Amino acid sequence: xxxxxxxxxxxxxxxxxxxxxxxxxxxxxxxxxxxxxxxxxxxxxxxxxxxxxxxxxxxxxxxxxxxxxxxxxxxxxxxxxxxxxxxxxxxxxxxxxxxxxxxxxxxxxxxxxxxxxxxxxxxxxxxxxxxxxxxxxxxxxxxxxxxxxxxxxxxxxxxxxxxxxxxxxxxxxxxxxxxxxxxxxxxxxxxxxxxxxxxxxxxxxxxxxxxxxxxxxxxxxxxxxxxxxxxxxxxxxxxxxxxxxxxxxxxxxxxxxxxxxxxxxxxxxxxxxxxxxxxxxxxxxxxxxxxxxxxxxxxxxxxxxx
Amino acid sequence: xxxxxxxxxxxxxxxxxxxxxxxxxxxxxxxxxxxxxxxxxxxxxxxxxxxxxxxxxxxxxxxxxxxxxxxxxxxxxxxxxxxxxxxxxxxxxxxxxxxxxxxxxxxxxxxxxxxxxxxxxxxxxxxxxxxxxxxxxxxxxxxxxxxxxxxxxxxxxxxxxxxxxxxxxxxxxxxxxxxxxxxxxxxxxxxxxxxxxxxxxxxxxxxxxxxxxxxxxxxxxxxxxxxxxxxxxxxxxxxxxxxxxxxxxxxxxxxxxxxxxxxxxxxxx
Numbered sequence: 001x002x003x004x005x006x007x008x009x010x011x012x013x014x015x016x017x018x019x020x021x022x023x024x025x026x027x028x029x030x031x032x033x034x035x036x037x038x039x040x041x042x043x044x045x046x047x048x049x050x051x052x053x054x055x056x057x058x059x060x061x062x063x064x065x066x067x068x069x070x071x072x073x074x075x076x077x078x079x080x081x082x083x084x085x086x087x088x089x090x091x092x093x094x095x096x097x098x099x100x101x102x103x104x105x106x107x108x109x110x111x112x113x114x115x116x117x118x119x120x121x122x123x124x125x126x127x128x129x130x131x132x133x134x135x136x137x138x139x140x141x142x143x144x145x146x147x148x149x150x151x152x153x154x155x156x157x158x159x160x161x162x163x164x165x166x167x168x169x170x171x172x173x174x175x176x177x178x179x180x181x182x183x184x185x186x187x188x189x190x191x192x193x194x195x196x197x198x199x200x201x202x203x204x205x206x207x208x209x210x211x212x213x214x215x216x217x218x219x220x221x222x223x224x225x226x227x228x229x230x231x232x233x234x235x236x237x238x239x240x241x242x243x244x245x246x247x248x249x250x251x252x253x254x255x256x257x258x259x260x261x262x263x264x265x266x267x268x269x270x271x272x273x274x275x276x277x278x279x280x281x282x283x284x285x286x287x288x289x290x291x292x293x294x295x296x297x298x299x300x301x302x303x304x305x306x
Numbered sequence: 307x308x309x310x311x312x313x314x315x316x317x318x319x320x321x322x323x324x325x326x327x328x329x330x331x332x333x334x335x336x337x338x339x340x341x342x343x344x345x346x347x348x349x350x351x352x353x354x355x356x357x358x359x360x361x362x363x364x365x366x367x368x369x370x371x372x373x374x375x376x377x378x379x380x381x382x383x384x385x386x387x388x389x390x391x392x393x394x395x396x397x398x399x400x401x402x403x404x405x406x407x408x409x410x411x412x413x414x415x416x417x418x419x420x421x422x423x424x425x426x427x428x429x430x431x432x433x434x435x436x437x438x439x440x441x442x443x444x445x446x447x448x449x450x451x452x453x454x455x456x457x458x459x460x461x462x463x464x465x466x467x468x469x470x471x472x473x474x475x476x477x478x479x480x481x482x483x484x485x486x487x488x489x490x491x492x493x494x495x496x497x498x499x500x501x502x503x504x505x506x507x508x509x510x511x512x513x514x515x516x517x518x519x520x521x522x523x524x525x526x527x528x529x530x531x532x533x534x535x536x537x538x539x540x541x542x543x544x545x546x547x548x549x550x551x552x553x554x555x556x557x558x559x560x561x562x563x564x565x566x567x568x569x570x571x572x573x574x575x
Binding site: 033035073074075076108110134136137138139140141145147152153154156 | 469470471488490507509529530531532533535536537539540543544568570
């Protein structure tokens with residue numbers, strides 16, 4: 001049995017004395033509005049689909065927060081979405097493709113920049129060509145919009161979107177439980193709590209990952225493979241991090257506009273899981289890292305306790 | 307520091323060129339030197355000191371106490387700071403402005419904001435013909451910035467406008483937005499004959515249907531427009547208008563098809 005790193009107990013939930021290791025990323029934020037909440041969300045969900053991990057999707061994206069009509073430029077319901085990538089070029093490509101294929105196409109949608117960054121990504125400035133010469137440029141109030149004629153009227157799109165280089169990707173927490181139902185309950189409350197933190201997203205399905213990964217593989221060409229240390233069926237045959245009662249593990253992966261946003265999101269997640277307690281949820285919280293040598297950002301769980 | 311104030315002592319005996327009295331051209335000048343600046347445009351050649359009593363010391367904040375229809379070229383080429391005229395101005399007020407703010411409490415003459423490139427001009431009274439328009443021989447008119455005329459504008463407002471926003475709140479004369487290249491002209495209070503005459507691109511936003519529109523404009527229906535909502539909110543937020551102008555589905559006419567035909571006239575249904 002490997003030596004476990006359990007040092008703290010909060011409301012009966014064990015907190016490992018370890019840290020999450022995260023990386024610097026490029027990110028942007030967009031505000032997508034629609035004729036009603038349903039269609040604003042539909043455009044945002046489509047745009048952030050297949051964007052769980054930069055390993056296979058090119059970017060990580062999700063809805064950050066729902067925005068009420070009173071806080072959007074056009075007075076309609078909106079969603080703030082965030083997109084993260086490892087390079088500016090990849091981010092620019094992903095944002096353009098996704099807005100072009102998923103927001104431009106969504107009925108009644110409009111797309112606004114929602115982040116003041118150090119650089120600008122082309123948005124409407126490229127999508128305008130869909131207008132085939134009928135597009136209209138409008139500059140007012142310090143903003144530049146493109147109006148692209150489409151079959152239900154016009155698609156209004158901000159010309160550029162801000163880019164930040166201060167974004168952080170890969171904040172995480174591992175929720176260990178006695179069974180799958182408890183692990184899922186803990187993950188759901190954590191994801192819901194993190195969803196309320198502005199500037200932080202959980203890009204995996206429902207905010208939850210069941211296939212946490214480690215770097216590398218025994219197979220050539222695989223950059224990541226299963227996190228055997230936290231896989232219960234491999235307990236006994238690998239160097240497991242699991243205790244005897246840990247039968248299911250789910251991970252929450254967090255990307256943030258800033259390092260503070262990631263820390264705030266992890267704090268909110270830990271609070272929610274510990275409030276749920278070990279009877280209904282996770283019995284232990286851990287985090288994934290690479291020994292601290294790969295990622296610039298370290299989030300020690302003991303510093304994020306409620 | 308107190309605003310640099312030019313108090314008009316008597317009605318000017320000639321037309322004045324006030325373009326030397328801008329923040330950047332007065333920066334670092336002593337009051338005595340300012341009073342020696344020639345501004346008269348006739349053989350009389352009045353100096354600043356002949357017409358104004360100069361007080362204050364902040365050249366980035368200039369005030370003209372008293373105005374005249376002979377005050378030509380106020381704030382011409384201004385790049386920063388502010389100029390306020392407690393009275394009326396003459397021709398070419400704010401011409402070729404690049405930044406800063408010009409406020410005229412009274413009326414202004416023709417060619418106000420001509421070829422303006424940036425900044426903000428606010429005129430509480432009426433303006434003459436060719437607001438924002440180019441002078442003879444110039445290819446394009448206003449090229450950026452915001453102009454708000456709270457009174458009425460003469461004919462050919464926004465002629466050959468290329469960029470920026472002009473708002474006229476008590477109506478315009480004939481041919482508003484003529485030959486527009488791009489940009490946005492907002493008019494409440496009605497327009498004269500043929501708004502948008504020969505416009506190529508650009509938007510003319512009205513509070514009512516134009517009475518006499520060129521037959522080379524075509525009706526484009528009244529589809530929902532997020533742009534209309536966004537600019538409505540912008541105009542109200544900036545206190546240019548008190549109420550939204552267009553609504554969510556304004557009536558749209560496209561033209562002028564006698565030329566390129568990529569412009570538009572929008573007004574509420």
